[in-house]
Amino acid sequence: MNRMINIKNYEAYLLDYIEGNLDSSQEAELLSFLNRHPELGKDIVDPDSYKIVPPTTGYNNNESLKKANNHSYLMISHVEKSLTAFEQRELDSLLCDDAMKSELEMYHRCKLSADSNIKYYNKNKLKKAVVFVPNKLKYAIAATIALVIISGLAINWFIETSANLNQKGLALYSNIDFEKTLHRINNPDNQNTKSIVEINTAKTKANNTDCNDQNNIIKKVYTPVTLLPMSKIKPKIIEIEPCIAQLKTREIPELYEYQTITITYKKGNEKEDNNFRDYFNKLKDINGPVKLLKSQKQELLSLNQ
Amino acid sequence: MNTKEYNKTVEQFADKVYRFALSLTGNKHVAEDIVQDSFERLWINHGDIAFDKARSFLFSTAHNRSIDIFRKDKRMVDTDNFRAEVSISVDQYSDLKEVLHNAIGQLNDVQRSVVLLRDYEGYSYQEIADITGLNETQVKVYIFRARQFLKQYIGTMQNVL
Numbered sequence: 074m075n076r077m078i079n080i081k082n083y084e085a086y087l088l089d090y091i092e093g094n095l096d097s098s099q100e101a102e103l104l105s106f107l108n109r110h111p112e113l114g115k116d117i118v119d120p121d122s123y124k125i126v127p128p129t130t131g132y133n134n135n136e137s138l139k140k141a142n143n144h145s146y147l148m149i150s151h152v153e154k155s156l157t158a159f160e161q162r163e164l165d166s167l168l169c170d171d172a173m174k175s176e177l178e179m180y181h182r183c184k185l186s187a188d189s190n191i192k193y194y195n196k197n198k199l200k201k202a203v204v205f206v207p208n209k210l211k212y213a214i215a216a217t218i219a220l221v222i223i224s225g226l227a228i229n230w231f232i233e234t235s236a237n238l239n240q241k242g243l244a245l246y247s248n249i250d251f252e253k254t255l256h257r258i259n260n261p262d263n264q265n266t267k268s269i270v271e272i273n274t275a276k277t278k279a280n281n282t283d284c285n286d287q288n289n290i291i292k293k294v295y296t297p298v299t300l301l302p303m304s305k306i307k308p309k310i311i312e313i314e315p316c317i318a319q320l321k322t323r324e325i326p327e328l329y330e331y332q333t334i335t336i337t338y339k340k341g342n343e344k345e346d347n348n349f350r351d352y353f354n355k356l357k358d359i360n361g362p363v364k365l366l367k368s369q370k371q372e373l374l375s376l377n378q
Numbered sequence: 379m380n381t382k383e384y385n386k387t388v389e390q391f392a393d394k395v396y397r398f399a400l401s402l403t404g405n406k407h408v409a410e411d412i413v414q415d416s417f418e419r420l421w422i423n424h425g426d427i428a429f430d431k432a433r434s435f436l437f438s439t440a441h442n443r444s445i446d447i448f449r450k451d452k453r454m455v456d457t458d459n460f461r462a463e464v465s466i467s468v469d470q471y472s473d474l475k476e477v478l479h480n481a482i483g484q485l486n487d488v489q490r491s492v493v494l495l496r497d498y499e500g501y502s503y504q505e506i507a508d509i510t511g512l513n514e515t516q517v518k519v520y521i522f523r524a525r526q527f528l529k530q531y532i533g534t535m536q537n538v539l
Binding site: 102145146150153176179180182183184185186187188189191192193195196199200201202203271 | 380382385388389392393394395396397398401412413414417451473474478481482487493494496497498521522525526528529531532
């Protein structure tokens with residue numbers, strides 16, 4: 074410290090003085106300065122009073138921190154097979170003592186082993202059934218599912234299409250008249266017991282003078298027998314069962330121009346024939362006069378008698 | 379893991395899990411429940427667990443179930459088997475295995491679990507840490523303390539033999 078001691082730096086010199094860092098000349102200079110300025114050095118009586126003296130209290134458990142029982146660690150590590158080379162040498166040195174050898178052996182004997190005689194006897198309850206499905210069966214199931222789905226879609230399409238067609242049919246049929254032909258066809262195999270009656274609903278030109286009233290035409294056309302033969306006729310057929318054995322609709326591509334209902338009629342007793350005759354007459358009532366094909370007229374008349 | 383592999387784990391590990399659970403709890407019925415529960419959970423999750431991980435999953439489940447049982451109701455454990463609260467004199471036993479089983483009962487739950495996993499199954503420290511949810515250092519400490527206790531419990535070789 075080559076600078077002169079003055080009022081601005083004297084505190085630094087004071088700190089060095091307290092800590093004993095000043096040489097004799099600097100100390101003399103500082104004391105001279107303080108003599109010249111007694112108000113600055115009045116508090117400095119004893120430099121040692123500024124020092125913090127550490128307490129003399131000590132940690133009383135030093136022994137507990139010592140590794141006096143290190144051999145346990147070495148022996149357990151030996152059991153655990155985790156000794157380093159250095160630790161192994163350290164243990165080897167300990168094993169010169171027979172007591173240590175015995176202790177190490179005891180650690181090894183403390184190693185546990187499971188009793189293989191103890192069994193869990195309910196394994197079968199824990200197991201799950203394995204379902205074996207051959208590939209062929211998988212393919213068959215897949216094909217069946219696909220078929221069902223396709224069939225469902227096809228039926229759905231058919232129903233929707235039919236509904237649309239029926240709705241369209243209202244419009245189409247609003248301007249047309251129908252020629253109904255009912256004819257009886259004798260079954261060639263068994264002429265006496267089975268007959269087929271066909272009701273042909275054919276589109277003709279829209280020149281029917283009896284149907285000038287548009288609403289009337291619609292109403293007339295929208296009769297169950299004409300537009301919805303399957304759903305509406307079938308209950309009637311049930312009434313005359315067992316005479317009517319089969320009912321089927323043979324759809325022709327242009328559904329609205331030509332529709333054929335085929336009723337297979339099994340000739341029954343007099344009552345059954347009368348029932349069917351009534352049914353036939355209802356058809357006429359609903360759909361108006363029925364025109365017969367010439368060649369089959371006689372057979373129809375015989376039925377209609 | 380498919381059903382076939384699952385059934386294979388039953389064959390391979392049911393006995394081991396049962397012995398582990400029995401040693402942990404000391405109670406046959408509780409051990410059987412633990413085995414059933416462990417395999418039931420394995421089956422529920424068998425779609426997400428690889429076959430080579432099934433063993434760890436089973437022991438982990440068994441460990442956790444045992445700890446739960448001890449913590450919820452320690453009275454469930456049949457103390458008559460080998461959970462005597464009072465240390466039994468080694469002199470009463472001539473068989474070291476029997477003495478050791480009694481000593482195991484004196485360990486705390488976690489110490490018992492880790493030392494059994496180590497000795498019965500030969501798991502590494504890291505594997506035990508994964509199974510028990512401890513870290514590797516904790517596992518080492520528990521094993522160290524357990525071995526020290528066991529050694530002290532059985533006394534000197536002369537007393538045992």
